C-alpha cells in the first residue's frame with residue numbers, strides 16, 4: 149500500500165498535548181504511526197522532509213458555506229484558497245441553509261435564499277439528505293464534507309407557510325425530516341435566525357427543533373437573531389441591547405432543551421456593541437458553569453460577509469419587491485436605517501460590496517456604499533437601495549466594524565482568546581468579486597500573528613481549537629487528531645513563517661504564507677503551498 153513518511157517535524161496532535169519532535173507515517177488513507185524522534189524510522193515509498201515545521205491534523209473549518217460550491221464540478225479551483233490555508237474538512241449547512249432535504253414543489257424558496265451563498269446555480273439531483281450526501285460523494289469533493297441540516301431548509305421542505313408560526317402538522321412534518329436527516333448522516337442542526345424565515349420563527353418552534361436535536365444527540369449551531377446593539381430583528385423600542393437579548397433567548401432555549409449549542413460567529417457588529425463583549429462572554433460562562441454544553445466560534449478579522457438585505461427591517465423585506473418603489477416605504481426605511489445605524493455605531497463606509505450580483509456592474513466590487521454614492525452622485529441610502537433592488541437582494545457585502553476595526557481589536561481578541569472559542573471562516577467564496585480576507589488567511593493568521601507574535605494562546609491550544617475540538621463538537625471520531633488509525637488528513641506548516649498577508653491594492657489580502665504541505669485522506673493535495681490541480685480526495689462524513 150502507498151506509504152509516506154513525514155520526517156523530523158514538531159508533532160502537534162490536535163488534542164492539546166505538548167508538542168514533541170517526531171515523524172508521522174501515512175499508509176493509504178490512514179495514519180499508520182506517530183513516532184517520536186529516536187524511534188526507528190520505518191520504510192516508506194515516499195518521504196517528505198518536515199524539518200523545522202509543525203506536523204498537525206488537517207484544519208476543520210467548523211462554520212463553512214462551501215457546501216454551496218461543492219456541487220459545482222470546478223469547485224476545487226473555487227476552494228483552492230481553503231486547501232492552501234490548511235483546511236481539509238468543512239462543516240457545511242450553517243446559518244439555517246443546507247441544500248437538503250428538499251421538496252421539489254418548494255425548491256424555489258430554498259434556491260432564492262441560497263443565492264447569496266452560491267457562485268452560480270446547480271442542479272438539485274436529490275430530495276432526501278441521504279440522496280444528497282450520496283451525490284456529494286459521487287462528485288469527488290476536493291475537501292471532506294460533514295453537513296448540518298438547516299432549520300430554514302427544513303421549513304421550506306416541510307411547510308408551505310412562508311414565515312411565522314406553522315400549523316401543528318407542518319411543524320411535526322419538519323421535525324420528522326430533522327430526525328430522518330440526522331439518521332441519514334447530518335452532523336447536527338443549524339439555525340439562521342437573522343434571516344427570513346428564521347427571524348420570524350417563534351421561540352416555541354426553536355425549542356421544538358432543539359428538543360429533537362437533543363434527543364438525537366445532535367449539536368445545534370445558531371446564527372443568532374442579532375449581533376448589534378440595535379438590529380432589524382427586534383423593535384427599535386426594545387430596551388435591552390438586541391445582541392444581548394438574542395443571546396439570552398438562545399441560552400434559555402438551551403437550558404430548556406439541554407441541546408448541545410454552538411454559538412456561530414460570535415461577533416459584535418457596530419461600534420456600540422463592542423463594550424458588551426465581556427458581559428456576553430460572562431453569560432456564556434455562567435451557562436457553562438451550570439453544566440450546559442455551549443461553545444462559540446469566531447474568525448480573526450474585523451469584517452465579515454453577509455447580504456445587502458441584512459440591515460433591512462422585517463416590515464420592509466416582507467413587502468418586497470413593491471416596497472422598493474413605494475415613496476412611503478422608502479421614507480420610513482431611510483429614517484429607520486439612519487437611526488438604526490447611529491444607535492448601532494455603523495456608517496455607510498463600513499459596508500463594502502463583495503459581489504454586486506448585477507451583470508455589468510462588476511466595477512462596483514470592492515467599493516463601499518459611500519464610494520458608490522459619490523460615484524453615482526446620490527445619497528448612500530439611495531445607492532444601497534438601488535443596488536439591492538437591481539440584484540434582488542443577491543449583492544454580497546463585506547461589513548466592517550465586526551468586533552473592532554484594524555486599529556482596535558480588543559473585542560475580537562477577547563473572543564478569540566476565550567477557552568470555549570473554536571476557529572472558523574464563515575466565508576462565501578465566489579468566482580469573481582472582492583474576496584473576504586478570511587477566505588485566504590484565517591488559519592495562518594491565527595497561527596502566526598495571534599499565536600507566534602501576540603501570544604494570545606499557545607500553539608497546541610490553537611491547533612486543538614481548529615482540529616480535535618471541532619471534530620469532537622460534531623461527533624467526527626476519526627479526524628482532527630494525529631494518531632494511529634485516524635484518517636490521514638495532515639498539515640505541515642512552518643511556524644516561524646506562517647501568516648496571512650496584508651491587502652495588495654484592491655485585494656483585501658494576498659496569499660497566505662507558511663503552509664507547506666496538505667494531505668487529505670493520504671493524498672498530497674498541497675505541495676510547497678500550492679494546491680495540486682486535479683487532486684479530489686475528500687470524503688463525505690456521515691456521523
Ligand SMILES: [Zn+2]
Nearest residue numbers: 243371412413
Ligand atoms: Zn451566519
